[in-house]
Amino acid sequence: MRDSVLPPHSGGSHIQKEYKEGEPFDWRNVHDVFTWSKSGQVNMAYECIDRHVNAGKGAHRALYYIGKGKAITYTYHELQSEVSRWANVLRRYGVGKGDYVFVFLPKHPYGYIAMLAAIRIGAVVGPLFEAFMEEAVKDRINDCEGKYLITDQSFMDRVNKEEIPSLRHIFTTDSGNDTTEISIVEEARVESSFSEVEWVDLEDGLNIHYTSGSTGKPKGIIHAHRNMIQQYQTGRWVLDLHENDVYWCTAHPGWVTGTVYGVFAPLLNGVTVVIHGGRFSAEAWYQVLEEAGVTVWYSAPTAFRMLQAEGEDLQKKFDLSSLRHILSVGEPLNPEVIYWAYETLGLRIHDTWWMTETGAQLIANVPTRTIKPGSMGRPIPGIEVSILDEEGSPLPAFETGHLAIRTSWPSIMKEVWKNKQKFNSYFPYGEDWYIAGDLAYLDEDGYVFFQGRSDDMINSSGERIGPFEVESKLIEHPAIKEAGVIGKPDDVRGEIVKAFVTINHGYDWGEELFKEVRLFVKDKLAAHAAPREIEVLEELPKTQISGKLLRRELKKREQERATFSS
Ligand code: PRX
Numbered sequence: 001m002r003d004s005v006l007p008p009h010s011g012g013s014h015i016q017k018e019y020k021e022g023e024p025f026d027w028r029n030v031h032d033v034f035t036w037s038k039s040g041q042v043n044m045a046y047e048c049i050d051r052h053v054n055a056g057k058g059a060h061r062a063l064y065y066i067g068k069g070k071a072i073t074y075t076y077h078e079l080q081s082e083v084s085r086w087a088n089v090l091r092r093y094g095v096g097k098g099d100y101v102f103v104f105l106p107k108h109p110y111g112y113i114a115m116l117a118a119i120r121i122g123a124v125v126g127p128l129f130e131a132f133m134e135e136a137v138k139d140r141i142n143d144c145e146g147k148y149l150i151t152d153q154s155f156m157d158r159v160n161k162e163e164i165p166s167l168r169h170i171f172t173t174d175s176g177n178d179t180t181e182i183s184i185v186e187e188a189r190v191e192s193s194f195s196e197v198e199w200v201d202l203e204d205g206l207n208i209h210y211t212s213g214s215t216g217k218p219k220g221i222i223h224a225h226r227n228m229i230q231q232y233q234t235g236r237w238v239l240d241l242h243e244n245d246v247y248w249c250t251a252h253p254g255w256v257t258g259t260v261y262g263v264f265a266p267l268l269n270g271v272t273v274v275i276h277g278g279r280f281s282a283e284a285w286y287q288v289l290e291e292a293g294v295t296v297w298y299s300a301p302t303a304f305r306m307l308q309a310e311g312e313d314l315q316k317k318f319d320l321s322s323l324r325h326i327l328s329v330g331e332p333l334n335p336e337v338i339y340w341a342y343e344t345l346g347l348r349i350h351d352t353w354w355m356t357e358t359g360a361q362l363i364a365n366v367p368t369r370t371i372k373p374g375s376m377g378r379p380i381p382g383i384e385v386s387i388l389d390e391e392g393s394p395l396p397a398f399e400t401g402h403l404a405i406r407t408s409w410p411s412i413m414k415e416v417w418k419n420k421q422k423f424n425s426y427f428p429y430g431e432d433w434y435i436a437g438d439l440a441y442l443d444e445d446g447y448v449f450f451q452g453r454s455d456d457m458i459n460s461s462g463e464r465i466g467p468f469e470v471e472s473k474l475i476e477h478p479a480i481k482e483a484g485v486i487g488k489p490d491d492v493r494g495e496i497v498k499a500f501v502t503i504n505h506g507y508d509w510g511e512e513l514f515k516e517v518r519l520f521v522k523d524k525l526a527a528h529a530a531p532r533e534i535e536v537l538e539e540l541p542k543t544q545i546s547g548k549l550l551r552r553e554l555k556k557r558e559q560e561r562a563t564f565s566s
Pocket residue numbers: 211256257328329330331332333351352353354355356357376436437438450452453459462463464
C-alpha cells in the first residue's frame with residue numbers, strides 16, 4: 001500500500017531559514033536583492049547577468065549547452081560580453097526601447113543570448129516556439145506589428161516576409177544567401193563587448209507571449225520588468241536554487257515556462273542553466289541528466305510519463321545521483337508518476353501551478369512541505385487562493401468551483417496586447433480576484449486539487465491549444481465544411497486534439513484524406529495543434545438560436561463512448 005502523503009525532503013534550506021509556515025509574506029522583502037533597489041535603475045538582463053559579474057562571480061558557468069556537436073559553455077562574464085555584442089548590433093540597426101523583437105530559434109545558447117540582448121536595450125522580446133509553422137509565426141508578429149525578428153537561416157522557409165509588412169529587419173544566426181537578412185553572429189564578432197544598458201521602469205514591457213483561450217486567435221500577454229521579484233523568489237524557494245546548482249528546465253522559451261523558468265529565474269539566482277537541443281528521447285534525456293550533472297530538474301508530466309513508460313532498465317544505465325530536486329508544471333501530475341520517481345529515483349516530484357498570464361508560480365509543493373499526490377500543492381508564501389462559485393462567493397473545502405487568486409502579485413500580466421476587454425475578462429467578480437479559468441477544490445489543509453478547465457481550452461502535453469485556431473485552419477482545407485475541436489483524454493499526453501468535421505460534397509473520407517488534413521494543420525500551424533483523431537459527422541451540434549458550435553456536446557459524446565468501451 002502506498003503512502004497517501006510524501007514527507008518533505010531534506011532540501012529547501014533557503015525557504016526553511018527565511019520563511020515561517022503560516023506567516024504572511026511581503027514581496028517588498030525581496031527588493032533588496034536587486035541593484036535597482038539602490039540605484040533606482042532597472043533592467044532584467046542586467047539583474048540576470050551584470051549583477052553577478054559585478055559581485056565577482058563572472059567566472060561561474062551560466063550556460064551549458066548539450067546538443068549536436070561539442071558542448072558549449074558560457075560563463076557569466078562571457079555571457080555578458082556576447083549579449084553586449086549582440087545588443088550593439090541590434091542598436092546599430094535601430095532597435096530600441098519598447099520595440100517588439102521576436103526570437104524564433106531552436107534550444108541553443110543563441111536563443112538565450114538573443115532574448116537577453118533585446119532586453120538589455122529595452123526592447124520587448126517575443127519568443128516563438130521552434131515548432132511553429134508559417135501561419136503561427138505570421139499571425140503573432142502581425143498582431144503586434146513586430147519590427148524585428150531574430151531567427152535561424154534554416155527557419156526562414158517558415159517566415160513569409162511578404163505577409164509580415166511591419167518587419168524592418170530580420171537577423172539570422174547563420175549566414176545565408178539572402179542579402180536582405182543580417183547575420184547577427186558575424187556582425188557581433190566585430191562589435192565591442194561593452195554595451196550600455198537601457199534603463200527602464202519596473203512597469204515597462206519585458207516579454208510578450210501569445211497564448212490560446214477558447215475563442216479567437218491567440219492573445220499577446222505582456223509582462224513587465226517587475227516580474228523579476230517573484231521570478232527570483234520562486235527560483236529560490238520553489239526551485240530551491242543554490243549558487244552551485246546545475247539546473248535544467250526542459251521547456252523551449254516559446255512556452256512561457258522556458259522563458260521564465262528557463263532563462264530569468266535561474267539566471268537571477270546565478271546558477272548554471274543547462275540547454276539541450278533536439279527532440280525528446282528517453283535515452284538522450286537521461287544522458288543529459290548524467291553528463292551535465294543536473295541537480296534541479298523542471299519538466300512536465302507528459303515527459304515523466306514517457307520516461308516511466310521506457311522502463312527501469314534504461315534508467316538504471318545512467319548515473320543520476322546528482323539529482324536532488326524535481327519539479328513539474330503545465331498539466332495534471334498523476335500520482336502514479338510521483339510514485340514512480342519516488343520509487344526509482346528516491347525523489348518526490350514537486351508539482352507547480354501557474355499560467356502565462358500570472359508570470360510566475362502561484363501554487364506549488366515547496367520542498368519543506370508534505371506532498372499529497374494528486375494535489376498541485378498550496379499557494380506559495382505571499383499568495384492567497386480561493387474557490388469561488390458562479391456568483392463569486394467563496395466555497396467551502398471539497399467543493400469544486402473557479403480557482404481564484406487574490407490580486408495582486410509582482411508578476412501579474414501588465415496587459416493583453418490591444419485587448420482591454422480580454423484583460424477585464426480575467427476579473428469577472430471585480431478586481432480583487434483573478435479568475436484562472438481552471439476548476440479546482442481545496443481540501444481541509446488548503447491543498448489545491450485541479451479539476452479541469454471551465455472553458456474549451458485544450459491541454460495536450462502541457463501545450464495550451466485554442467480549439468478555435470485549429471477549427472479555423474481545418475475549414476481552410478477544401479474537403480472540410482465545418483469543424484469542432486475538443487481535447488480527448490489520453491493516458492500519456494493528458495489530452496489529444498480531436499476534431500469532428502463535416503465533409504464537402506465530392507470528397508471520400510478515408511486514411512489518405514485524414515493524413516492530408518492532419519498534415520495541412522501541422523504544416524500551417526504546428527505539430528502539436530494537428531488533430532490526432534478526426535471523426536466525420538453528418539452535422540455538428542449547434543445552439544438552436546445562434547447556431548454556435550456546441551463543443552460541450554462533442555465532449556459529452558466522447559465521454560459517453562469512453563464509458564461504454566471501458
Ligand atoms: O489549466 C492550467 C494548466 O495550464 C494552464 C496554463 O497554461 P500555460 O499558460 O500554457 O502555462 C504556462 C506555465 C505553466 C492552466 O490554466 N496547468 C498549469 N499548471 C498545471 C496545470 N494543470 C494542472 N496542474 C498543473 N500543475
